[in-house]
Amino acid sequence: MDELLLLAASGLAREVLAAVRESGQFDVIGILDDDAGKTGTIVDGTRVLGPASDVLRYPGAGVVVCVGAGAGRARIVDRLAALGVADRRYATVIDSSVRIPAGCRIGRGSVLLGHVTLTAGVDLGEHVVAMPGVTLTHDDVVEDFATFAAGVSLGGGVRIGRGAYLGMNASVREGASVGANATIGMGAAVLTDVPAGETWAGVPARVLRAAIPSGTAA
Template sequence: MIDPRFYEALGPVTVRALSPSGEIGGDAEHKLTGAAPADRAGPNDLCYYEGKKAAVLDSAPGACIITPAQAHLAPKAAALIFSERPRSLFARLVPALLRPRSFASNAPAVHPSAKLEDGVRLGAGVVIGADAQIGAGAEIGPNSVIGPGVTIGRRTRIGARVSIAFALVGDDVSILAGAVIGEQGFGVAGDASGPVDVPHLGRVIIQDRVTIGANSTVDRAVFDDTIIGEGTKIDNLCHIAHNCIIGRGVLIAAFGGISGSTVIGDHATLGGRVGIGDHRTIGAGATLAGGAAVFQDVPPGEVWSGYPARPLRKWLREAAWLSRRAAGGREEGK
């Protein structure tokens, strides 16, 4: 469900009005008010379907954007909108249904509807949006911006020039200067007219006692939540992409880059400049050595290294073999 603290519904809009020039099957006058992933879409939701495994949808969306060849895979949809590029069309239609909440023009720096508990300290130039909530003893550094609906827990410290939007932040969190939390992730769909940004309608959840380093970024999810678990420590200049789930007590050193929809188990450790491909799972207690480039799932408790990353012992054997080969070549060249 889209969180109304962060997004405004613009509907209802009929399927015909939403896609006036599109080819429509079913009830073109069916009214839509929201958007959802295909597997969870309800009777008032727009979704899209690009099923690679040709599985029949169990959900009953209000309207489903789908290719004509796969129309039979959405039998419960009230209406179908036909497109050869469903994701791209979805990206173009959603802004007519939903809009991220923004700062009201001419509003005071701290919106009157924002709720600040006792002992909150605000630096010079702080901006706080409508309906934001700041817990007791929290500190917001100079020129930081807290978006509409954002919740920040008790005793949390926000550094200077931090931007937080579409996020729920726990107690005793530290977010250092220049960090950006809750911006749209890098989701792009293409069609004949070029690339288009895919709307991100989710949130960021930062649990208690997390530290996020200076100039690091955490993207909000497409529909659900990007989650940073309790006690996780993220160094400076790291990037957590949309839909990631980072477990409890995870350590991520500087320049770490975590691609979208990656899951990192509790107490994993990532050295500096580690990069992880999208949709990967890093098991609990795993260690990724500095500079590792991870394109596979990593089992719990294992130590991986290298580019591409592989189990440490295997990497060491390969490095030793290459060293011997190189040494042999130099001997032959004498």
Template sequence: MNDLIIVGAGGFARETAAAAVAAGRRVLGFADDDPALHGTVRSGLPILGGVAEVVGTYDAAVVVCVGNPRDYTARKRIVDRLGLTPDRYATVIHPAASLGSGSVVGPGSVLLAGTVLTADVVVGSHVAVMPQAVLTHDDRVLDYATIASGVRLGGGAVLDTGAYVGSGALIREGVTVGAWSLVGMGSVVLRDIPSGEVWAGNPARLLRSSSS
């Protein structure tokens, strides 16, 4: 499917629309559950209606582009609610992104301009990678992770399911960031981070549980 519906209408959704257009896709518009947005236009594209209604109406591929550091589980909640098969989801890769040999990107994931995957990097499904992030050899990024702009992952690093890494953070080679943990922007992570925690600083240290 060349036609695309983008779920969400915030900044990441609009950035994804621009990347999709640059990659030659036809973006039909956005789907958002805020009724105040329906019928309005963002970045030259219409907000077509609520998520379930739009996705069920249009014969188009879908990419879910929601979530922020205050609610980075939103993408998974919407994907779970929609219950679509993986082949319905688009993979959006900006033409200015670079994918090295052996690298793979799963359905529903987005790589914005300037992203670099050097070699044998595995990116799962519904992953968001913002501009100028660098993922080096043998990194593994699991489903629903978010990598903000300017992040650098050393070789063999692992971002577990739903992990969120803030802008400009550096992750040492071989380090694992646990599932649904958050790394604050500009942090330097030198050791493994358990699941469900918030870390920040240089070197990064535990601040709190991600659920508190």
């Protein structure tokens, strides 16, 4: 059984622990977290060993970043890359209830929790997180660091940009796209393309906050 380190003592880490223990996919040897006050504490039976940089002390272990926000996951991955952590070290965690049909691709570092459904030709990038009950249908493309809260549903041929966040039970119409770093509110019904960086909510979904132009103060 391959060894695994979880980065961040978070709720997502607890969910990953539960999935891994049920599947027997990995042996979780510990959690790393930059909050020094957490070092030595126990999270669901697993010890917090030290800061994220301690990943270098365990060169044989796979790594999964358990930060809920895609931007946070990206920052940690960039930081570890600067320390020399290779992409090949990132493990993919897939709950035992999830079936991956032939022709679907799951990128390194991604997490698929209970009863996520993929149909045909789904392409998930790296460090994507799909919470329980997410449905991804034919020919969906999901870029790196995107996050799906529980119950999100995508129609066929949807494209989700890098770092986008879709709230609980949101849905996206067939063929529509959600731009990079956009946010979709809980229960929203997205019927048209959402530009990068915008926040949309409602049924049908409409813009709540436009993207802030580069170089403009918030």
